[in-house]
Amino acid sequence: xxxxIPGQILEVIPGPPLLAVVDVTGVRRKVDLGLLxxxxxxxxxxxxxxxxxxxxxxxxxxxxxxxxxxxxxxxxEAAMQEINGYGNTP
Amino acid sequence: xxxVDEFRDPTAIAQTAQEIRRLADPRRHYRLMEVCGGHTHAIxxxxxxxxxxxxxxxxxxxxxxxxxxxMGRIDDALAIAADPNVIFTAFGDMMRVPGAHGSxxxxxxxxxxxxxxxxxxxxxxxxxxxxxxxxxxxxIGFETTAPSTALTLLRAREKGVRNFSVFSNxxxxxxxxxxxxxxxxMRIDAFLGPGxxxxxxxxxxxxxxxxxxxxPIAVSGFEPxxxxxxxxxxxxxxxxxRAEVENQYQRVVPWEGNRTALRAMSQVFELRPYFEWRGxxxxxxxxxxxxSEFAAWDTESRFAVPGVRVTDPKAAQCGEVxxxxxxxxxxxxxxxxCTPEHPIGALMVSSEGSCAAYFNYEYRKQAEPxxxxx
Numbered sequence: 525x526x527x528x529i530p531g532q533i534l535e536v537i538p539g540p541p542l543l544a545v546v547d548v549t550g551v552r553r554k555v556d557l558g559l560l561x562x563x564x565x566x567x568x569x570x571x572x573x574x575x576x577x578x579x580x581x582x583x584x585x586x587x588x589x590x591x592x593x594x595x596x597x598x599x600x601e602a603a604m605q606e607i608n609g610y611g612n613t614p
Numbered sequence: 615x616x617x618v619d620e621f622r623d624p625t626a627i628a629q630t631a632q633e634i635r636r637l638a639d640p641r642r643h644y645r646l647m648e649v650c651g652g653h654t655h656a657i658x659x660x661x662x663x664x665x666x667x668x669x670x671x672x673x674x675x676x677x678x679x680x681x682x683x684x685m686g687r688i689d690d691a692l693a694i695a696a697d698p699n700v701i702f703t704a705f706g707d708m709m710r711v712p713g714a715h716g717s718x719x720x721x722x723x724x725x726x727x728x729x730x731x732x733x734x735x736x737x738x739x740x741x742x743x744x745x746x747x748x749x750x751x752x753x754i755g756f757e758t759t760a761p762s763t764a765l766t767l768l769r770a771r772e773k774g775v776r777n778f779s780v781f782s783n784x785x786x787x788x789x790x791x792x793x794x795x796x797x798x799x800m801r802i803d804a805f806l807g808p809g810x811x812x813x814x815x816x817x818x819x820x821x822x823x824x825x826x827x828x829x830p831i832a833v834s835g836f837e838p839x840x841x842x843x844x845x846x847x848x849x850x851x852x853x854x855x856r857a858e859v860e861n862q863y864q865r866v867v868p869w870e871g872n873r874t875a876l877r878a879m880s881q882v883f884e885l886r887p888y889f890e891w892r893g894x895x896x897x898x899x900x901x902x903x904x905x906s907e908f909a910a911w912d913t914e915s916r917f918a919v920p921g922v923r924v925t926d927p928k929a930a931q932c933g934e935v936x937x938x939x940x941x942x943x944x945x946x947x948x949x950x951x952c953t954p955e956h957p958i959g960a961l962m963v964s965s966e967g968s969c970a971a972y973f974n975y976e977y978r979k980q981a982e983p984x985x986x987x988x
C-alpha cells in the first residue's frame with residue numbers, strides 16, 4: 525500500500541474515468557489517471573503508482589531508480605503482487 | 615558498511631557520510647526523526663546507522679499507517695462485517711493485523727467474507743459485481759492513499775453504486791508531527807520529511823515546523839544517498855541556527871504538491887475533531903472523515919459502529935517505541951512473544967514498522983552464525 529511502483533504509460537484510455545494501460549517490468553495493467561488529469565499524461569510518460577492510481581510523473585531515470593530501490597528493499601515481489609492484483613475483483 | 619558496495623555511486627555515499635561526520639559537532643547530540651515508515655525500512659535495510667557518528671541519532675517516527683491504527687478500529691469494522699450480507703475488503707497490509715478477536719484473515723478462516731483488494735477502485739468494482747451484498751472498504755493510509763479513496767467515492771456517487779461504503783481511517787501527517795513536538799518526553803532537533811506523502815501535499819505544509827517550531831526539515835527520497843544528503847541538509851541548518859524547509863527529493867516532489875489530489879480529498883473528506891493514534895493517544899484534527907454529502911457511502915453513517923476501544927497488552931510498549939522513547943529491542947516482548955511471524959503489536963506487522971525492520975535487519979543478523987548474514 526505504501527509502495528510507489530514505477531510504470532510506463534503505453535496507452536491512455538479517455539474517460540471518464542481517465543485510465544491508462546501501464547507497463548511495469550513487462551506486466552501490463554490498467555491504472556487510474558484521474559489524479560494526474562492536469563498533467564496531460566501521454567503514452568511514453570513514466571509515473572509512480574500507489575494503490576492503482578498514478579500519483580506523479582517521473583523521469584525514466586527516476587523510474588529505474590525506484591524499481592532498483594524496491595529490489596534493494598526486498599519489496600519488489602510485493603510490488604509485482606500489487607500490480608498483478610489490479611483489476612482483480614475476487 | 616556491508617551494503618555500501620551495492621549502492622549506486624558508492625563514492626558519493628562515502629563522501630556524504632564523511633561530510634556528516636565533519637558537520638556533527640562533538641559537543642552536541644543530534645536527534646533527527648524520519649517521519650516516514652518507508653524511510654525507517656530503508657535505514658535498517660541499508661544499515662545507514664553504521665555510517666553515522668554516535669552523536670547523530672535517528673528516531674523513528676509515526677509514518678506507518680498500519681502501525682498507528684488503534685486496534686478497536688479493526689474490531690469495529692469486523693463487527694459490522696459479521697453480517698453475512700457484508701463483504702469486508704482491505705489492502706493486503708491489513709489482513710494480518712490483529713484485532714482483539716483475531717485478524718481479518720483469521721475471521722476469514724472462521725467464515726467471514728473477507729477479500730483482499732489492491733486498489734479502492736477494485737473494491738468499488740466488487741460492489742458492482744455483487745449487487746445483493748454490501749461491500750465495506752477498510753480505508754487506511756496517509757495522503758498517499760487518501761486521494762485514491764476520495765476519487766473512488768466520487769465515482770461511486772457518479773455511478774450511483776449504493777451497496778458500497780468506506781470505513782475511513784485516513785490520517786494526516788502534519789498533526790502527528792505537531793503532537794510529537796508537543797509531547798514532553800520528546801526532544802527532536804530536526805525532521806526528515808516523508809517523500810511520497812509530499813508528492814501529494816507538497817512542501818508548503820511543513821513551513822510551520824520551520825517557522826513556528828524552529829525545527830529544520832528536509833523532505834527526503836528513499837535511497838541511501840538521499841537520506842544521507844537530507845541529514846547533511848538539516849545538520850547544516852542546525853549548525854548555523856537556521857530552520858527552513860528544504861526539498862532534497864525535488865526530482866519527485868513538486869513544492870506545490872498534486873492539486874488534483876488535494877481537491878479530490880477536500881471534496882470528499884473533512885477533518886475529524888480528534889482521532890486516536892495507537893501509541894500517541896488522541897490527536898486533534900489529525901484524521902479524515904467523510905463529508906455529510908457522501909453519508910450514503912460512509913460506513914460510519916450507514917451502520918451502527920460499536921466504537922470498540924482496546925488497550926494494547928500491558929507488557930507491549932508500542933507507544934514508547936512509536937514515539938522514539940524506547941528502541942524496539944528495549945520492549946519486553948520484542949523477539950520473544952512478539953515477532954513478525956506472531957505479531958502482538960502493530961509495529962511488528964508491517965515491514966515499515968520499526969519493530970519489524972529492526973527484527974529483520976538487526977536482530978536476525980545478530981542471531982545468525984557469522985557468514986550467514988542477510
